[in-house]
Amino acid sequence: xxxxxxxxxxxxxxxxxxxxxxxxxxxxxxxxxxxxxxxxxxxxxxxxxxxxxxxxxxxxxxxxxxxxxxxxxxxxxxxxxxxxxxxxxxxxxxxxxxxxxxxxxxxxxxxxxxxxxxxxxxxxxxxxxxxxxxxxxxxxxxxxxxxxxxxxxxxxxxxxxxxxxxxxxxxxxxxxxxxxxxxxxxxxxxxxxxxxxxxxxxxxxxxxxxxxxxxxxxxxxxxxxxxxxxxxxxxxxxxxxxxxxxxxxxxxxxxxxxxxxxxxxxxxxxxxxxxxxxxxxxxxxxxxxxxxxxxxxxxxxxxxxxxxxxxxxxxxxxxxxxxxxxxxxxxxxxxxxxxxxxxxxxxxxxxxxxxxxxxxxxxxxxxxxxxxxxxxxxxxxxxxxxxxxxxxxxxxxxxxxxxxxxxxxxxxxxxxxxxxxxxxxxxxxxxxxxxxxxxxxxxxxxxx
Amino acid sequence: xxxxxxxxxxxxxxxxxxxxxxxxxxxxxxxxxxxxxxxxxxxxxxxxxxxxxxxxxxxxxxxxxxxxxxxxxxxxxxxxxxxxxxxxxxxxxxxxxxxxxxxxxxxxxxxxxxxxxxxxxxxxxxxxxxxxxxxxxxxxxxxxxxxxxxxxxxxxxxxxxxxxxxxxxxxxxxxxxxxxxxxxxxxxxxxxxxxxxxxxxxxxxxxxxxxxxxxxxxxxxxxxxxxxxxxxxxxxxxxxxxxxxxxxxxxxxxxxxxxxxxxxxxxxxxxxxxxxxxxxxxxxxxxxxxxxxxxxxxxxxxxxxxxxxxxxxxxxxxxxxxxxxxxxxxxxxxxxxxxxxxxxxxxxxxxxxxxxxxxxxxxxxxxxxxxxxxxxxxxxxxxxxxxxxxxxxxxxxxxxxxxxxxxxxxxxxxxxxxxxxxxxxxxxxxxxxxxxxxxxxxxxxxxx
Numbered sequence: 001x002x003x004x005x006x007x008x009x010x011x012x013x014x015x016x017x018x019x020x021x022x023x024x025x026x027x028x029x030x031x032x033x034x035x036x037x038x039x040x041x042x043x044x045x046x047x048x049x050x051x052x053x054x055x056x057x058x059x060x061x062x063x064x065x066x067x068x069x070x071x072x073x074x075x076x077x078x079x080x081x082x083x084x085x086x087x088x089x090x091x092x093x094x095x096x097x098x099x100x101x102x103x104x105x106x107x108x109x110x111x112x113x114x115x116x117x118x119x120x121x122x123x124x125x126x127x128x129x130x131x132x133x134x135x136x137x138x139x140x141x142x143x144x145x146x147x148x149x150x151x152x153x154x155x156x157x158x159x160x161x162x163x164x165x166x167x168x169x170x171x172x173x174x175x176x177x178x179x180x181x182x183x184x185x186x187x188x189x190x191x192x193x194x195x196x197x198x199x200x201x202x203x204x205x206x207x208x209x210x211x212x213x214x215x216x217x218x219x220x221x222x223x224x225x226x227x228x229x230x231x232x233x234x235x236x237x238x239x240x241x242x243x244x245x246x247x248x249x250x251x252x253x254x255x256x257x258x259x260x261x262x263x264x265x266x267x268x269x270x271x272x273x274x275x276x277x278x279x280x281x282x283x284x285x286x287x288x289x290x291x292x293x294x295x296x297x298x299x300x301x302x303x304x305x306x307x308x309x310x311x312x313x314x315x316x317x318x319x320x321x322x323x324x325x326x327x328x329x330x331x332x333x334x335x336x337x338x339x340x341x342x343x344x345x346x347x348x349x350x351x352x353x354x355x356x357x358x359x360x361x362x363x364x365x366x367x368x369x370x371x372x373x374x375x376x377x378x379x380x381x382x383x384x385x386x387x388x389x390x391x392x393x394x395x396x397x398x399x400x401x402x403x404x405x406x407x408x409x410x411x412x413x414x415x416x417x418x419x420x421x422x423x424x425x426x427x428x429x430x431x432x433x434x435x436x437x438x439x440x441x442x443x444x445x446x447x448x
Numbered sequence: 449x450x451x452x453x454x455x456x457x458x459x460x461x462x463x464x465x466x467x468x469x470x471x472x473x474x475x476x477x478x479x480x481x482x483x484x485x486x487x488x489x490x491x492x493x494x495x496x497x498x499x500x501x502x503x504x505x506x507x508x509x510x511x512x513x514x515x516x517x518x519x520x521x522x523x524x525x526x527x528x529x530x531x532x533x534x535x536x537x538x539x540x541x542x543x544x545x546x547x548x549x550x551x552x553x554x555x556x557x558x559x560x561x562x563x564x565x566x567x568x569x570x571x572x573x574x575x576x577x578x579x580x581x582x583x584x585x586x587x588x589x590x591x592x593x594x595x596x597x598x599x600x601x602x603x604x605x606x607x608x609x610x611x612x613x614x615x616x617x618x619x620x621x622x623x624x625x626x627x628x629x630x631x632x633x634x635x636x637x638x639x640x641x642x643x644x645x646x647x648x649x650x651x652x653x654x655x656x657x658x659x660x661x662x663x664x665x666x667x668x669x670x671x672x673x674x675x676x677x678x679x680x681x682x683x684x685x686x687x688x689x690x691x692x693x694x695x696x697x698x699x700x701x702x703x704x705x706x707x708x709x710x711x712x713x714x715x716x717x718x719x720x721x722x723x724x725x726x727x728x729x730x731x732x733x734x735x736x737x738x739x740x741x742x743x744x745x746x747x748x749x750x751x752x753x754x755x756x757x758x759x760x761x762x763x764x765x766x767x768x769x770x771x772x773x774x775x776x777x778x779x780x781x782x783x784x785x786x787x788x789x790x791x792x793x794x795x796x797x798x799x800x801x802x803x804x805x806x807x808x809x810x811x812x813x814x815x816x817x818x819x820x821x822x823x824x825x826x827x828x829x830x831x832x833x834x835x836x837x838x839x840x841x842x843x844x845x846x847x848x849x850x851x852x853x854x855x856x857x858x859x860x861x862x863x864x865x866x867x868x869x870x871x872x873x874x875x876x877x878x879x880x881x882x883x884x885x886x887x888x889x890x891x892x893x894x895x896x
Contacts, residue, residue: 376554
């Protein structure tokens with residue numbers, strides 16, 4: 001048996017796959033919150049470069065990856081597909097488990113795939129500086145690296161709870177030359193208003209997005225970059241699934257189940273969407289998106305138009321949401337603490353193409369530890385959600401011969417403080433935060 | 449240009465290369481400190497399994513890698529050889545720079561190569577538990593992982609200064625199921641005696657070795673494992689250079705210079721020794737071992753018999769040494785804070801096969817940051833020494849077409865606190881600690 005299935009650089013995909021045209025019944029357009037009418041590229045161009053806006057709304061199924069982006073992808077791509085035979089053995093299962101390992105990127109996760117593309121298109125548009133937010137720190141690290149590669153400045157608003165728990169993330173971003181501030185921050189009017197109400201606010205992705213959007217909108221030389229949710233981000237991440245498909249072919253295999261963790265949806269959609277056409281053509285393949293029980297957007301949220309941020313500054317997106325002012329408990333998988341979900345993933349859940357699943361964090365860390373002890377790699381807390389679901393599927397019927405592909409979206413080497421708390425027994429499972437969700441749901445914007 | 453030169457699992461070497469028979473004028477045997485006579489395997493078998501002792505003294509040039517070890521190597525090996533074209537570009541040099549990336553192993557460094565082999569032979573000998581020391585934490589992490597793989601318990605004595613600076617290392621070792629204590633520790637008589645004299649002792653590898661050896665010698669079920677210095681460790685690390693040679697052949701290249709950092713000597717010897725026969729056959733190839741100016745074993749030490757540890761419990765090794773009770777300044781490259789040097793590397797320096805070089809830490813961190821910004825990977829502080837030397841060689845004459853191969857022995861993701869201190873400007877360069885070295889040199893054991 002071959003443990004690692006590798007592709008050469010010349011086998012790396014030269015095009016991204018745009019799933020949008022293939023989604024049955026399509027996507028609802030983003031709306032201008034002022035008029036409730038579909039928002040055009042002109043208005044969005046204040047904070048996004050036209051190259052990305054074209055991708056955001058493209059009807060094309062395949063989009064060329066620019067040479068300059070491929071050149072940087074080659075630093076770590078193609079990423080390996082690895083057979084988790086030692087995990088299989090520990091579980092005593094007949095299920096074959098493969099994982100696509102995106103932790104090999106410089107910043108340690110799949111986020112770098114989109115960061116490099118976004119930095120490239122911003123540079124091409126003459127932008128000098130990018131502002132962004134980061135939850136767990138994976139996206140901020142990725143964008144810091146990518147921005148430096150294209151000679152752009154980078155300012156990162158990092159969710160306070162992660163900022164405090166993960167000091168090494170800041171050092172990594174500093175290494176790549178970026179400026180970092182804990183969010184809510186004193187650097188923006190919205191950050192200051194949150195701090196006035198609650199100086200100890202743990203922050204949230206929704207708050208940090210508001211700050212970064214404000215920063216970008218208020219400076220001519222600065223654009224905004226988002227690490228998940230939007231169509232162009234999912235587009236860039238499709239390289240994960242495109243590579244995995246080629247690699248499984250090489251291994252003479254095909255997945256019965258594809259699993260990824262879901263925060264904004266980008267790593268899951270990245271690995272899953274390139275298999276959509278096969279599924280629509282009748283292939284019997286399950287796509288499982290895994291979210292935390294404490295922030296259960298897909299399993300307990302509502303499909304509706306909502307803001308992407310707390311300050312209500314973004315366009316309205318049609319997505320599963322818990323309400324833009326839902327404040328999730330401070331669980332350690334900071335990358336999954338988001339009230340909304342990518343419109344692409346949302347539409348695929350609506351169409352029953354994707355099965356959502358929610359899991360509790362302690363079981364996730366248990367899964368992560370088992371994975372580290374068997375396969376060697378210590379996974380990020382976010383990724384542990386995918387591993388937990390993989391283990392559940394692989395052990396439902398130990399004798400069922402089936403194949404699971406999951407996305408090991410990032411390593412957990414900069415998240416070891418959360419493992420430490422897990423070993424110390426100081427982590428809790430948060431039950432479905434019903435009251436907070438109901439309150440936030442009541443604040444959804446009225447549309448149409 | 450191909451960025452990454454990969455080998456398939458079937459191209460992975462099936463034998464380790466034992467350099468000992470090829471070293472001109474050979475090695476001096478280790479001595480029993482009681483009798484000053486060569487020490488036999490019988491006496492060493494109290495703390496080492498016979499499988500490793502046979503390797504330690506083997507006259508064979510090639511030794512088969514057991515299937516069980518290859519099986520675990522396949523988790524991350526063969527490791528990639530990567531062309532540092534983006535670093536070359538930043539330097540404006542015509543030198544071609546390749547690096548062998550050993551940071552892909554589960555514990556993040558080359559140490560895993562020997563850890564897996566050592567755990568295997570101990571398991572085979574019926575041992576239940578291994579005691580060891582660790583400086584920076586790389587070796588302790590590697591052995592924790594390897595021991596768990598073979599169902600062995602593992603106790604790690606971690607040099608206090610690293611223990612405090614690198615809390616994530618402890619969490620990693622815990623993840624792999626090991627028990628960790630800061631050294632000097634209250635767990636051994638020698639540790640207690642050091643603590644009595646100096647409760648704030650920062651520790652040293654020499655002290656931690658004494659503790660681990662005592663632990664192993666005092667328990668029937670426990671053996672000792674050393675992560676560098678000894679011949680069998682260098683043997684296991686030869687897989688690095690053997691792979692690199694194959695990979696350079698694939699790239700149609702051959703190194704003019706091979707560079708590695710030197711603490712105990714294992715990563716440097718691992719990449720360099722497989723090229724020794726070519727050098728002896730007349731190939732014009734320079735082998736450069738790089739050590740910290742604050743612990744200048746090869747450049748300022750003496751070639752003599754000395755103890756491997758502070759408590760004078762190990763056999764006497766014929767090696768470059770600063771004296772077994774030399775206490776190096778607490779620089780951040782904990783893996784390079786060792787008074788001695790592998791007898792193999794020492795003999796090759798004696799024969800003028802290896803050129804030793806010493807560098808200061810601040811310049812090393814500068815080199816590490818430039819490497820991260822260009823090549824993406826944040827290197828371990830130890831590895832930064834090799835990168836610093838590589839940059840010096842590549843920029844001596846920018847127009848000289850030459851090829852450098854260096855060993856990127858480990859990533860620095862668990863060492864980011866030292867980068868943080870570097871950015872904050874709170875690191876110092878330690879000059880040659882002449883007085884401390886002179887004092888320690890006066891205490892060398894009298895032999896012959």
